[in-house]
Amino acid sequence: MQTFEEVEDFIINGYKTYIPHISLDCAIFGYHDHQLKILVSQLEGMNGLCLPGGYIKRTETLDEAAGRIVEEKTSITGLYLQQYKTFGDPDRIKWNELDMDRLIERAPVFAKIKSSWLMDQTISVGYYAITDFSQVTPQPGFMSDSCEWYDIDKLPPLLFDHDQMVKDALQALRQQLYYAPIAEKLLPKKFTLTEIHSVYETLLGKRLDIRNFPKKLVFLGLINKLNEKRNIGPHRAPYLYTFNNRQYSKALRKGIALT
Amino acid sequence: MQTFEEVEDFIINGYKTYIPHISLDCAIFGYHDHQLKILVSQLEGMNGLCLPGGYIKRTETLDEAAGRIVEEKTSITGLYLQQYKTFGDPDRIKWNELDMDRLIERAPVFAKIKSSWLMDQTISVGYYAITDFSQVTPQPGFMSDSCEWYDIDKLPPLLFDHDQMVKDALQALRQQLYYAPIAEKLLPKKFTLTEIHSVYETLLGKRLDIRNFPKKLVFLGLINKLNEKRNIGPHRAPYLYTFNNRQYSKALRKGIALT
């Protein structure tokens, strides 16, 4: 959607293209500098932050919808996406949180929203996504004021039930760490032992022995040492590594419990 | 629903009580005699089997809906229920699989279904449930021809995308074995070491040492030996055990990897 005409058409006729009563919200995680980050956007007319979300076309699968919605709202493509939970509490959306009048003042087209299909009770399918933070500079889409990374533990309260969504997404992410290529997607292609060590420590929320942890990764053949070093200032330059995708995905199938 | 009048009202006015476009299906698992079982029902007018399912009331949570639907279709109450995935492929329901004409012949009230909210595109929230097989004798509800346990590996093909649902539910069940009280819910209150050993072998699909496995359960304090034995014919009578719920749930929080 690029114009107000398209928005009006969406409000009035959107239910023909999209399935009513169902939306999809996506928690996008990144990692940088020992911190897990999450991408949230501020939408025009809403006095608060929320996860990027949207509606599902009648012709697409849920996975396809998730990819499209993320792209529309953040201009990011090709993310690793995973459905984790569907949210359906009857009181999950409190419309008073939305400053409708302010929105209508800005763009009168929104006056019609109050009696539209968009106001019907809606359940939402939750997806999480993970990405290499350094590769991504999110662009707000149409009707988005902003779209920014937040440290996961400095995230202000979100609108609707999106706090719960983040909490559950995070739990799913941690749970999946041993079975899905979470660490790989959070890291750049080439990374140091210290970086991968720190990713695991951050996600698991506990200390992992600085010597034994990387040693085990190498011993299991999950990562390959490159003949390249990174310059990290006045200290010994660490070697770079890549994932050995064959071994890594094989290990994920059984579960890699790195303790 | 007990009468055809109620069914007609459901077809015509159901969308006022239930959220359209969304249904909920439940894969109910049990365990007996070294076999994992699943409960499927044959509905009147459908030439095939499917998982017990239904629609979500506008006033209830998804978990509440799951409990209610399971009770309505199988007369079982108090099950351990877990949401595992939402299914939304646009072609997940092929209505030609449903023998509409045969249904309408039996009960003319169904003639109105063809133009009702029930024919709209629908996504379905998948739940699985686990229960002690021996405690449950399912009763078919209204409009159900039958409701029966099947060995999981002798299950005939199901209607719609319910084969996929069973497959994914099973995968979730196996995945959750270390983190949720699956084994406890599948077993009767009192069980023998051989029984719990066999549950884990069946679910994990691999052999677990007959001596080391139960020894570890006892060593970790997950189960308590009772001063009671079970008569198993001409062999040494095994002791009965119960779960030590304090230790067991504590261990589940961290994950019990029983290998």
Next chain:
DNA sequence: GTTCTATTTGGTAAAATTTACCAAATGAAG
């Protein structure tokens, strides 16, 4: 009552893995 069979259960030793560290290597800055 004794013997037989199938099953349960106590035990132990070897192998493998995890844990807890020490010390050497390294790269740049002063």
Next chain:
DNA sequence: CTTCATTTGGTAAATTTTACCAAATAGAAC
């Protein structure tokens, strides 16, 4: 060339897993 912070090779002890053996037991057969 010394200093400092960091990376990385190494090793020994502790713990857990694995692979078994052998004793105990309950009813059935003789």
